[in-house]
Amino acid sequence: MAHSDPYTVRISIDTKATVHIGDYSRGGRSRGTKPVSAWDHDMRPKEKLIPGGILEPETGDSFLFFSGSYKTSDFLVDGLLLWWEKRKHTFNSIKHLVINADNGPECSGHRSQFLKRMVEFVDMTNISVRLVYYPPYHSKYNAIERFWAALEKSWNGYLLNSVRTVLNRAENFTWKGIQPVVNLNDKVYYKGVNVTGNKKKRLEQRLNRSKTLPWWDISIYPKTVL
Numbered sequence: 001m002a003h004s005d006p007y008t009v010r011i012s013i014d015t016k017a018t019v020h021i022g023d024y025s026r027g028g029r030s031r032g033t034k035p036v037s038a039w040d041h042d043m044r045p046k047e048k049l050i051p052g053g054i055l056e057p058e059t060g061d062s063f064l065f066f067s068g069s070y071k072t073s074d075f076l077v078d079g080l081l082l083w084w085e086k087r088k089h090t091f092n093s094i095k096h097l098v099i100n101a102d103n104g105p106e107c108s109g110h111r112s113q114f115l116k117r118m119v120e121f122v123d124m125t126n127i128s129v130r131l132v133y134y135p136p137y138h139s140k141y142n143a144i145e146r147f148w149a150a151l152e153k154s155w156n157g158y159l160l161n162s163v164r165t166v167l168n169r170a171e172n173f174t175w176k177g178i179q180p181v182v183n184l185n186d187k188v189y190y191k192g193v194n195v196t197g198n199k200k201k202r203l204e205q206r207l208n209r210s211k212t213l214p215w216w217d218i219s220i221y222p223k224t225v226l
Contacts, residue, residue, distance in 0.1 A: 008096040012055045012144040013080065015071050015106065016151075021047040023161050049166055052079040053180075057143040060176030063087075066167065069189040073106045073114035077121060082183050084125060098130045102139035109133060109215035112195035112203060119206045122220045131218040147175050 050071045054063045063086060065079035101107050107114045109131065122129050134142055155169040163184070171182045195203055210217035 005096070007093060008098060009091055009094050010057060010098040010100065011083075012057055012100045012142050012147075013076065013107070014053060014102060014139075014142060014144045014148070015076060015104065016051040016053065016148050018071070019049045019051060019160060019166055021049065021160060021163060021166065023159050047163070049163060050075065051170075052076055053144055053147065054079065054083045055144040055147050055175075060178045061087075062147060062175055062178070062180040063183070064170050064180045065183045065185055066163075066170075067185045067187065067189065068163075069187065070191055071106055072189045072191060072193065073111055073117060074193065075185070075187075075189045076106050077114065077117035078185060078187065079183075080121060082185070084121075086181055088125070094127060096128050096130065098132060100132055100134070100142050102142050102145075103133040103136070103216070104139075109209075109218055112200055113193045115207060115218075115220075116195050116203055119203065119220055123223050126222045128219065128221045131220075133216040135216065150175060 047068070049066045049068060052065045052067075052071075052075060056062070063079070063083040065082055067075055069075065103109065105111065109115075118129055118131070139145060151170065151173050154173050155166075158165070158169055160166050160169065167182055167184060171179060173180065206220060206223075208219040208221065209215070
């Protein structure tokens with residue numbers, strides 16, 4: 001098991017529903033003596049934030065990353081890279097990373113761009129990665145889903161009417177008594193990026209897919225230099 005192996009770290013990774021910036025009612029309850037006035041319907045918001053998150057289930061440490069662009073494979077792996085830069089000094093002896101994910105469209109075992117970026121991550125960090133996916137309709141068992149639910153409950157009573165407000169509410173949230181590290185990414189992400197042809201065939205050669213669950217259990221090992 002990952003939690004009992006001193007050379008392995010397990011993380012839970014996922015994205016969350018888009019947060020529209022504005023005076024929108026979020027269906028929550030405010031904690032003040034006066035009700036919070038909010039719009040009761042969508043006014044075609046012009047500004048949005050895409051939340052991504054990484055949770056370390058054993059410790060409760062979390063890392064949140066936001067973008068005003070699109071929810072893509074590159075957004076998700078860039079968030080993973082940011083998390084690694086923050087945490088790698090804590091994991092000096094780590095050789096293996098187990099990633100629990102829900103097989104969403106931006107990170108599934110079919111998504112070539114995500115798998116390409118994961119291979120690049122493995123080669124850069126020199127640690128192996130095992131992608132372990134939850135089957136359809138079972139993503140609720142992914143640990144970060146409980147984190148998202150608690151975060152949503154904590155900020156529903158507030159008007160998330162600016163980017164700074166969203167980031168402040170996220171930074172002040174606590175999970176298991178620990179505040180998350182929060183990062184705002186200003187990169188532009190494009191939909192529809194994928195790997196095709198011979199590049200995809202070479203990519204598949206780097207993936208060790210489970211014989212019984214090839215789309216749900218994938219291991220990637222650092223490239224061997226001869």
